[in-house]
Amino acid sequence: MAFFIAQILTGLANAxxxxxxxxxxxxxxxxxxIVNFAHGSFYMLGAYIGYSxxxxxxxxxxxxxxxxxAGVAVGLIGVIVEICVLRPVYRxxxxxxxxxxxxxxxxxxxLTLMVWGPEDVLGPRAPGLRGVIRIMGEPVPKYDLALxxxxxxxxxxxxxxxxxxxxxxxxxxxxxxxxxxxALGVNQAWLFTGVFFLGxxxxxxxxxxxxxxxxxxxxxxxxxxTAIFVVVVIGGMGSLPGAYLAxxxxxxxNVFGVAYLPQSTLVLMxxxxxxxxxxxxYGLFGREEVAGEHGQIGEPERPIKPAGLTTRLxxxxxxxxxxxLPLFGSSFAQVLVTDILIFCxxxxxxxxxxxxxxxxxxxxxxYFGGGAYAAALxxxxxxxxxxxVLLLAPIAAGLAAVIIGWVCLRLTGVYFAMLxxxxxxxxxxxxxxxxxxxxGDDGMVDIWPSDWASDTTAFFYLTLLLSVGGILMLRxxxxxxxxxxxxxxxxxxxxxxxTGIDTxxxxxxxxxxxxxxxGLAGGLFVFSKGSVFPNELExxxxxxxxxxxxxxxxxxxxxxxxxxxxLKGAEDYITRFEYWRLVLGIxxxxxxxxxxxxxxxxLRRAGERIGLIRDPEARS
Amino acid sequence: MLxxxxxxxxxxxxxxxxxxxxxxxxxxxxxxxGRNGAGKTTTMKSIMQLVVAAQGQVQxxxxxxxxxxxxxxxxxGLGYVPEERRIFTDLTxxxxxxxxxxxxxxxxxxxxxxxxxxxxxxLAERRSNRGREMxxxxxxxxxxxxxxxxxxxxxxxxxxxxxxxxxxxxxxxRVIKQLKTEGLTVLLSEQNLHFAQAVADTVVIxxxxxxxxxxxxxxxxxHPEIRDAYLAV
Numbered sequence: 001m002a003f004f005i006a007q008i009l010t011g012l013a014n015a016x017x018x019x020x021x022x023x024x025x026x027x028x029x030x031x032x033x034i035v036n037f038a039h040g041s042f043y044m045l046g047a048y049i050g051y052s053x054x055x056x057x058x059x060x061x062x063x064x065x066x067x068x069x070a071g072v073a074v075g076l077i078g079v080i081v082e083i084c085v086l087r088p089v090y091r092x093x094x095x096x097x098x099x100x101x102x103x104x105x106x107x108x109x110x111l112t113l114m115v116w117g118p119e120d121v122l123g124p125r126a127p128g129l130r131g132v133i134r135i136m137g138e139p140v141p142k143y144d145l146a147l148x149x150x151x152x153x154x155x156x157x158x159x160x161x162x163x164x165x166x167x168x169x170x171x172x173x174x175x176x177x178x179x180x181x182x183a184l185g186v187n188q189a190w191l192f193t194g195v196f197f198l199g200x201x202x203x204x205x206x207x208x209x210x211x212x213x214x215x216x217x218x219x220x221x222x223x224x225x226t227a228i229f230v231v232v233v234i235g236g237m238g239s240l241p242g243a244y245l246a247x248x249x250x251x252x253x254n255v256f257g258v259a260y261l262p263q264s265t266l267v268l269m270x271x272x273x274x275x276x277x278x279x280x281x282y283g284l285f286g287r288e289e290v291a292g293e294h295g296q297i298g299e300p301e302r303p304i305k306p307a308g309l310t311t312r313l314x315x316x317x318x319x320x321x322x323x324x325l326p327l328f329g330s331s332f333a334q335v336l337v338t339d340i341l342i343f344c345x346x347x348x349x350x351x352x353x354x355x356x357x358x359x360x361x362x363x364x365x366x367y368f369g370g371g372a373y374a375a376a377l378x379x380x381x382x383x384x385x386x387x388x389v390l391l392l393a394p395i396a397a398g399l400a401a402v403i404i405g406w407v408c409l410r411l412t413g414v415y416f417a418m419l420x421x422x423x424x425x426x427x428x429x430x431x432x433x434x435x436x437x438x439x440g441d442d443g444m445v446d447i448w449p450s451d452w453a454s455d456t457t458a459f460f461y462l463t464l465l466l467s468v469g470g471i472l473m474l475r476x477x478x479x480x481x482x483x484x485x486x487x488x489x490x491x492x493x494x495x496x497x498x499t500g501i502d503t504x505x506x507x508x509x510x511x512x513x514x515x516x517x518x519g520l521a522g523g524l525f526v527f528s529k530g531s532v533f534p535n536e537l538e539x540x541x542x543x544x545x546x547x548x549x550x551x552x553x554x555x556x557x558x559x560x561x562x563x564x565x566x567l568k569g570a571e572d573y574i575t576r577f578e579y580w581r582l583v584l585g586i587x588x589x590x591x592x593x594x595x596x597x598x599x600x601x602x603l604r605r606a607g608e609r610i611g612l613i614r615d616p617e618a619r620s
Numbered sequence: 621m622l623x624x625x626x627x628x629x630x631x632x633x634x635x636x637x638x639x640x641x642x643x644x645x646x647x648x649x650x651x652x653x654g655r656n657g658a659g660k661t662t663t664m665k666s667i668m669q670l671v672v673a674a675q676g677q678v679q680x681x682x683x684x685x686x687x688x689x690x691x692x693x694x695x696x697g698l699g700y701v702p703e704e705r706r707i708f709t710d711l712t713x714x715x716x717x718x719x720x721x722x723x724x725x726x727x728x729x730x731x732x733x734x735x736x737x738x739x740x741x742x743l744a745e746r747r748s749n750r751g752r753e754m755x756x757x758x759x760x761x762x763x764x765x766x767x768x769x770x771x772x773x774x775x776x777x778x779x780x781x782x783x784x785x786x787x788x789x790x791x792x793x794r795v796i797k798q799l800k801t802e803g804l805t806v807l808l809s810e811q812n813l814h815f816a817q818a819v820a821d822t823v824v825i826x827x828x829x830x831x832x833x834x835x836x837x838x839x840x841x842x843h844p845e846i847r848d849a850y851l852a853v
Contacts, residue, residue, distance in 0.1 A: 166718060173708045180706045183668055184720045185770050186696030332705040 397519020
């Protein structure tokens with residue numbers, strides 16, 4: 001019993017920071033409709049800034065003052081980010097905003113590394129709250145009790161702000177219809193900035209207040225990100241009580257997980273999330289999201305068309321160059337191009353889902369990594385030959401996509417995206433924690449192609465054949481009647497339904513198909529490297545694909561492929577710099593702001609402007 | 621007081637307003653008439669700068685509104701009541717009014733909650749109810765009351781009689797007449813003459829995003845062919 005209570009108290013204490021950070025995310029999403037991926041980065045900044053301030057400011061007043069000041073400082077950094085990065089993209093489609101915040105993550109990562117260095121920082125103890133108190137014989141840290149006592153006040157202050165002040169009324173009104181709030185004379189820009197200040201300040205506060213428990217390190221931004229997404233999704237987007245309840249639920253569960261089922265702690269969180277969403281699709285306190293409700297209707301999609309003669313010739317010429325690469329390219333060039341081709345197939349499969357289906361998946365790595373692990377497991381445990389594995393890996397990934405798609409497609413928009421992310425994380429944590437089978441963090445090694453394909457050039461040709469084949473298949477599908485139905489479901493689900501298209505089924509099939517193609521890429525990847533590690537399933541991998549699709553251009557057919565080739569090619573070069581994340585992050589942000597049509601879209605627009613390409617709609 | 625000249629507006633590549641020009645005189649109630657799809661709502665939105673792709677001149681209080689953000693337009697004393705009402709359904713009646721509240725303005729009535737509850741007695745009873753719990757007519761009253769909290773000098777009413785019960789339409793007529801005596805200038809859009817005849821001094825008829833007729837109601841009565849050509853009978 002005593003142990004039980006002590007565990008619950010620890011869980012409640014852990015919920016404190018989690019709640020503050022998640023509440024900030026929820027608040028920002030509610031008003032600006034931006035899923036702030038950089039929220040974990042503000043949390044990390046809060047921890048580091050809090051740490052530095054605690055070194056300067058003495059005593060108990062200094063300690064608590066440092067926490068408050070860290071919150072304010074992070075809030076101000078948030079304001080800078082909001083004004084410089086987000087303001088220009090508020091009217092842009094969701095994906096642009098996501099990619100922009102992802103750029104912010106990279107920038108903050110490297111800036112933090114520059115300022116505080118690579119070593120983990122041990123958080124100072126709170127003055128006067130150093131020891132433990134025995135509760136029924138069990139030791140409970142005094143600081144935990146302080147956190148448990150403080151959190152309700154933070155929650156209450158937030159509630160008061162939202163429920164009782166003019167600012168709160170405006171925030172709630174803007175959550176529902178920000179254009180109307182503007183038409184009534186309220187400057188939304190400053191309302192958004194205010195909300196962003198508050199949201200990021202909460203993240204900073206959360207980061208600083210957990211210092212005595214967890215310290216600060218450079219991985220804490222991504223580490224908390226999934227947890228706060230889970231909390232916000234379980235609690236319901238935009239709901240403060242929901243965030244608190246979910247933070248407590250997850251933290252307490254986590255503590256008990258560590259005590260009783262230490263191998264399953266990571267998985268547990270996602271299982272709970274999936275169960276909650278099966279019962280209450282919009283979270284415990286959330287409301288259904290209606291797309292387009294907030295005046296964010298973008299430009300109508302351009303119709304895509306089969307490639308013209310010129311394009312076909314260019315592609316053919318490109319393929320011919322690739323086919324003859326082994327004649328003039330070094331073996332290093334062949335390996336690099338193999339990497340690029342695999343990545344292009346992966347990106348093209350996501351692009352198919354995103355561009356043709358309008359389904360923004362945050363967890364596409366699940367199928368790439370899933371295919372890779374399926375291949376590795378087949379080879380390691382069943383000695384399956386490569387040829388068969390390359391057939392089975394896409395099937396396995398496709399099956400995973402069938403199951404995951406069945407759950408995720410019950411939701412739309414940001415909830416769909418979050419759920420796909422959660423499943424990818426679920427798969428990742430399974431692989432990561434089920435060490436006996438998957439090798440855990442050590443990965444699986446010694447997975448090599450069949451003899452005939454083990455030569456670099458032979459494998460290069462195999463990859464060329466399968467990747468280009470896969471990409472052509474994706475492209476062909478986009479132009480098939482199935483592709484029409486999928487695009488119809490994207491542009492207007494209701495009208496598509498009315499013409500007799502079963503939109504959910506179409507999307508489900510597309511989800512499985514894209515998953516299978518990602519799985520094929522994953523299978524090829526394993527054989528090209530001879531090994532696979534859990535990071536092929538990570539959020540960062542999913543984000544890579546998202547960024548690539550975005551960089552290439554979402555609304556263009558070639559976007560995924562061009563973006564994939566550009567990023568992989570550039571990555572090889574750029575990662576030689578010490579602060580390459582900073583460079584990449586700034587590049588991404590600049591692209592979002594200045595060339596939102598991506599590489600292909602911008603080239604086409606430039607072509608239209610100087611008259612090289614005729615604007616198909618200009619004739620009328 | 622309000623002068624539109626050469627206003628064009630687009631949704632994507634579709635042009636909705638085409639070189640639209642007309643004026644509204646201070647202190648008058650002007651009805652903007654036209655069939656469904658004639659461009660009435662777009663005209664209202666173009667005045668408020670809620671349509672991004674609007675070009676031309678919209679002169680109000682000596683300033684060209686084109687290109688200003690909507691909140692600046694509102695701050696100049698233009699009050700906008702949208703056709704779809706767009707009340708904040710999660711907020712209570714009092715909170716909805718709070719969103720609309722702006723500082724007092726020279727040369728305009730400074731509205732208080734109590735004055736508005738006098739104007740719309742139904743709202744007083746429902747002050748703590750959330751927007752979504754109200755009937756269509758009550759929502760329409762709330763939208764007008766919310767806009768009046770901004771102490772406008774000029775009121776844009778987009779199809780105020782649409783989809784509400786006849787008895788509330790009558791109340792709406794009374795309210796608009798009272799607003800006129802308080803010194804407000806009103807531009808309201810309508811599909812047919814009936815409601816306009818009850819409240820308006822002058823009419824502007826548009827069709828295909830272009831002005832077709834402007835004059836007083838009495839003048840229009842002399843030209844039944846115009847009415848037949850451009851208005852739903």
